[in-house]
Amino acid sequence: EAQVTQNPRYLITVTGKKLTVTCSQNMNHEYMSWYRQDPGLGLRQIYYSMNVEVTDKGDVPEGYKVSRKEKRNFPLILESPSPNQTSLYFCASSQQGRQPQHFGDGTRLSIL
Amino acid sequence: AQKVTQAQTEISVVEKEDVTLDCVYETRDTTYYLFWYKQPPSGELVFLIRRNSFDEQNEISGRYSWNFQKSTSSFNFTITASQVVDSAVYFCAPKLDQGAQKLVFGQGTRLTINP
Numbered sequence: 001e002a003q004v005t006q007n008p009r010y011l012i013t014v015t016g017k018k019l020t021v022t023c024s025q026n027m028n029h030e031y032m033s034w035y036r037q038d039p040g041l042g043l044r045q046i047y048y049s050m051n052v053e054v055t056d057k058g059d060v061p062e063g064y065k066v067s068r069k070e071k072r073n074f075p076l077i078l079e080s081p082s083p084n085q086t087s088l089y090f091c092a093s094s095q096q097g098r099q100p101q102h103f104g105d106g107t108r109l110s111i112l
Numbered sequence: 113a114q115k116v117t118q119a120q121t122e123i124s125v126v127e128k129e130d131v132t133l134d135c136v137y138e139t140r141d142t143t144y145y146l147f148w149y150k151q152p153p154s155g156e157l158v159f160l161i162r163r164n165s166f167d168e169q170n171e172i173s174g175r176y177s178w179n180f181q182k183s184t185s186s187f188n189f190t191i192t193a194s195q196v197v198d199s200a201v202y203f204c205a206p207k208l209d210q211g212a213q214k215l216v217f218g219q220g221t222r223l224t225i226n227p
Binding site for chain 1: 162205207219
């Protein structure tokens with residue numbers, strides 16, 4: 001089954017404790033992206049990747065890091081999480097940017 | 113700047129009514145791609161429709177139809193004979209810039225279908 005898998009689905013943690021949200025896709029897609037969803041703001045792009053070792057900033061990259069060492073994986077790293085990063089996060093992938101993006105089920109992060 | 117406006121924050125209708133969700137966008141590009149996504153109460157994002165800016169033929173698929181008007185930069189979505197299961201947040205999310213690799217999401221319209 002074609003899917004984008006995010007882990008964990010839910011996480012409550014404290015300010016400053018490094019965390020990683022994993023994202024994996026099994027469709028051999030070149031393009032992957034991270035979004036955050038906040039009430040009243042829709043979804044905003046954090047980072048994206050066009051292919052292995054090719055990443056670039058989206059609209060709200062501050063406080064986040066990503067890496068793309070393998071085609072299927074695109075982890076989101078919060079080196080020193082802060083409460084303003086409490087949000088619902090989605091990973092997405094597509095064959096090309098103009099194709100529909102397949103989204104993971106979301107990761108709800110709460111930073112206390 | 114690219115911008116997507118979904119002016120209807122919330123819509124509530126009775127089952128079997130038709131409902132149209134509006135989407136207006138701003139772009140300077142002539143080639144772009146338009147998407148609608150649905151987010152049911154369970155939270156996942158479900159792809160509904162993709163249109164190209166160079167294809168203005170509107171389409172009907174079952175109870176769903178889309179009206180794309182390039183001249184007015186609008187891409188509206190209609191559900192005919194709505195059902196309770198259609199209750200969700202609907203996002204218009206075009207890819208407006210050929211060079212940028214992102215979807216620009218509207219704020220979403222929360223649609224509630226009452227029995």
